[in-house]
Amino acid sequence: MMHIRKSLQFTTFAMALGLCATAVSAADLVIGLQQEPTSLDPTADATAAIDGMMTQNVYESLTIVAENGEVGPNLASAWEVSEDGLTYTFTLTDAATFHDGTAFDADDVIYSFERAMAEDSVNPSKAIFKPIESITALDPRTIQIKLKNKDAFFLFNMGQGDSAIVAAESAATNNVNPVGTGPFKFDNWTRGDRLKLVKNPDHRDAGEVALDSVTFRFISDAAAATAAMMAEELDAFPGFPAPELLEQFEADPRFRVNQGSTEGEVILAMNNSKPPFDNIEVRRAVATAINRDEIIDGAMYGKATPIGSFYPPHGTAYVDLTDAYPTDTAKAKGMFEAAGVAGQTMTLRVPPFPYATRSAEIIQAQLSDAGIDARVENVEWGFWIDEIYKKKNYDMTIIAHTGPNDMGNFARGPDYFYGYDDPKFTALWDSISTEADDTKRDELLKEGQQYLSDQAVHGFLFQLPLLGVFRNEVKGYWSSSPVLYMPLKNVSKD
């Protein structure tokens, strides 16, 4: 009797607390994100998670980049480029309205671009507007942009979150209450917990949008993320933080694990501006000492593609240069000795990302075998971006460059943290960035990859993978990501 009463009590208690998993509505997609931004305005903050949630979902840009990297129409329904490649005439869609009811027209485009280019602009990618000479509205539906010099990436750049079109009425409060023209409207944000978007029924493509709402949950801890997926609290975790935990999802029929590619080249950056890495032979010795397969196995549990230069393997101009410096510890040792740096101590200062801290330990061991004492220092991000990135106070570091078309980093001169200043490459990059013909540009990009590999500017490690876990019901997610955003317009959940 006692037992029965106790179990009855327990049941009542359990019911009172509602201890039963509640079913979520089928058209609400719940997405787990590791990073939570502090602002929701991609035109004023570089945090990638802002683009991940907002760009092309809440905000729209003139163009949009597809999964294969192709640029397509968005707020600009069509455009024409002049013969000399300097004048772009955009026809704007007449079917867009801001979520607060404000009409969308040429004035909003001019406002957004002038805001981004202004002297007091805090746009995180202000440089992409630098080629712009003038912007004029020919009529409320036509915008003409004149460039100072040809820019092969102009249309691509116009499809980023940094160049989102915002309205003068709402721009100042977009950090907390984002107002755009996109297929989803911002609903609410419980900072530290979740952010919700709802479908915009007035959007020109509303008929194609399958989801009624999207909820982002912020979970930074990898074990917690695993538990949340396993407990079916989440439908998707598109950027899963821990490759070592993926096995259990691969073994579970409820889930699908995706290994895609990103634009993130992971490099062992060497400070080219000071000894010993101002010496090309020392850099080549490092390239010879490192073993990418070991690094990928140990740091990424085999889930990454090696790279031999600074260009993503999924790109159309990719050349495989991973065999340019075959691993040879004895040879590397000899090279370090010949350069007079054998036995030297160097710092390897790494930011707090698992791919970096894990790779660092393996590289330290490989360099040690080749007679170099690399001292690993784990630093946090605020420290890294100030001390290493801005002040160049480092010998070696490990970082993923997640921006697309970023080979131009090597043409940023001696002030950039690479400390690499090579007029030959700068000239090459100038011709790449102004070449409008795709085939010709790909040839030049190949040349660029060859050159950077030959100069061994950095140790080129692997392409950062996009590791995602999805419930089988979730369809339409990009498997690879050429940009920082992920349009949810075509995503569905059965």
Next chain:
Amino acid sequence: MTYFLLRRTFGFIATLIAVSIVVFAVMNVLPGDPALTILGMDATDDALAALRKELGLNDPLLARYFAWVGGALTGDFGTSHSFRVPVAELITERLAMTVSLAVAGMVLTLVIALSVGIFAAANHGKAGDWATMFISQLGIAVPAFWLSILLVLLFAVKLRWLPPGGFAGWSDPVAALRSLVLPTVALALVQSAVLARVTRSSALEVMRQDFTRTARASGLSQRRILWRHVLPNALVPIVTIVGMQFAALVTGTIVIENVFYLPGLGRLIFQSIANRDLPTVQALVMLFAVIVVTANFVVDLLYVLIDPRLKARA
């Protein structure tokens, strides 16, 4: 007593001033630039300069410090550098979470620790005593985050009784309570292990004293002796530990909030330090300092209430 209160109040203010200077100095000496953390690796120099100007980072250090103190005294804690909303708003929206968790954790800690501690003391030297002491030793050794993961795996992933994390606020009280169960248990189990041992030894100490023997000799029941005579007299060391634990609980929520992804102050301070968000860090550290100092103050007052003999010393 007046002298005691005055001395305490003075100490309270001095602590807060010291804390504010230390936080301000450390955050400024620490490498890191809020503008750079916000605008990232592709930011141009003029965009960084514009943001620094907007955030008021170009003013001299001392001017910024006194502007902050002036604001804080009038209840204005400034605007967060990275969130761009008033710091007071950020803290208020998270306070409910952390306070709910800390209070629930404290209550559960007390319930478990006092019952287990008294039970062990009453069964001194017997199997029950050994068993509870063994389990509490385990409880002390187990890290809270690990215990949390085990709880989540069992109750959220396997049995599906409770959510694995998150907290959507008190607008839905049932959901809020469900969200708090596992984090509270994870917090309380580890804390109560410590407190149970203190309760046990303090109770044993009292049980050896003459008045307990007199009570027993006069035929009072064991239960009455334990709860009416032993426990009240064993409270001074218990209250000391509880005071320290309350401070530890508030800060201990930082770990728990991370594992259960709860939107509390712990996660906020973590994020703000990473973003070099000085106004937010400053206000949060001050808040934690106030909580710790207040907890100690309350403990001192409780001593006097529990043991009137201490009044003379105060």
